[in-house]
Amino acid sequence: MVFALTAFFVACSNNDNEPTTGNLTINLDGLEELGTDFVYEGWLIVNGAPVSTGTFTSVTFPQTFSVGFNDLEAATKFVLSIEPKNDTDPAPSKTKILAGDFSGNTATVNSNIVGDFSNSWGKFILATPTDGMNNNERSGVWFLTPGTPPTAGLGLPELEDGWKYEGWAVINGKPVTTGKFTKLSATDEFGGFSGVNALPAPNGPDGFFPGEDFLTNAPDGQTFPTDLRGATIVISVEPSPDDSPAPFALKPLAKKVATDAVDHSPIDLGAGPKASITGSVKR
Known part of the structure; x- marks a missing residue:
């Protein structure tokens, strides 16, 4: 016992x-x-x-x-x-x-x-379709490849639920959105800076292409219309939902627009500042 x-x-x-x-x-x-x-x-x-x-x-x-x-x-x-x-x-x-x-x-x-963004690519043009031809043509950016008809300007992987792409123009050092989107050949979710004219006729069931004209309702610190030559165009990957007004960490594509860039001509996007986030977890 x-x-x-x-x-x-x-x-x-x-x-x-x-x-x-x-x-x-x-x-x-x-x-x-x-x-x-x-x-x-x-x-x-x-x-x-x-x-x-x-x-x-x-x-x-x-x-x-x-x-x-x-x-x-x-x-x-x-x-x-x-x-x-x-x-x-x-x-x-x-x-x-x-x-x-x-x-x-x-x-x-x-x-x-x-998503795996290692093979991502992109093109955009400077144009302002929402205020007619030959008006402020360097004050808008559209992610498309010119042609008859135009085609998608972005080669990006399809995102899972919980994520969306967002376009940006960094103007005078401040990022200004062009709108969020999930489809590469469809109208994006934002048009608050564009003019009153309708976008060109849709090329498919989902509308035009992602992009924005910077013509009205300029945010604080900006003046519209503007000239995007010298600005940096960025594609980011954003959480959805998202309450931050700034671009998220994942930015797979970017390009500084040349000071002599010509409107309506395709401009290639290059690799962005951050295509992947990495790390380690130890127990």
Whole structure:
């Protein structure tokens, strides 16, 4: 009986000393701050189900989180998502930005879950179709390839739910949107700066092409019409929904317009400043 009681107390003592939590360290390169209504949230995939590792807003790394020890040991994958700040849904949103499988105690993560932009290409023209021909023609940008009829000016992968493309003109150092879009040969979601004339006849069931004329309702610090020569044209990949007025970190295509650029002539977009976000997660 003495031996049995001793063994019982030793076993209890050993169980009490076993760790219940462990550390998960996240180290990412290229992530940028979100709008005020959203946060990043990490997830471990354990037996096929997501387990939250916590939320964060700072993009200074490395960052360490305390996670249940058993979940940490059993996890096969790490995923990072973008969530509403006051989220009541316990599951990850559709807006997943990073993912990677664990190999031993490390997961190498990247943004290929959003899309592979390594072979992306683009063209645009300077033109203002919404105020007629030969009026302020260098004050608008349209992502198309000229021809009869014109064709798509962007070669980009189709995005998953939770993401949209957005065009930008960086004018006098400030980014001004041309609108968000998901289809490359369709009218985008914004027309707040364009003139009153209708866009050219649609070339397909989804309308014209992404782009914008900068003619009216200029934002603070801008004057419309403008001259886009010397401006930088950018395509970004944006979370959806998104409350930030600035371009998101992923910018696969960009081009500074030459000072002698000719309107209605195709201009090639080049590689943007950030086509991929990478990092590592250690347990």
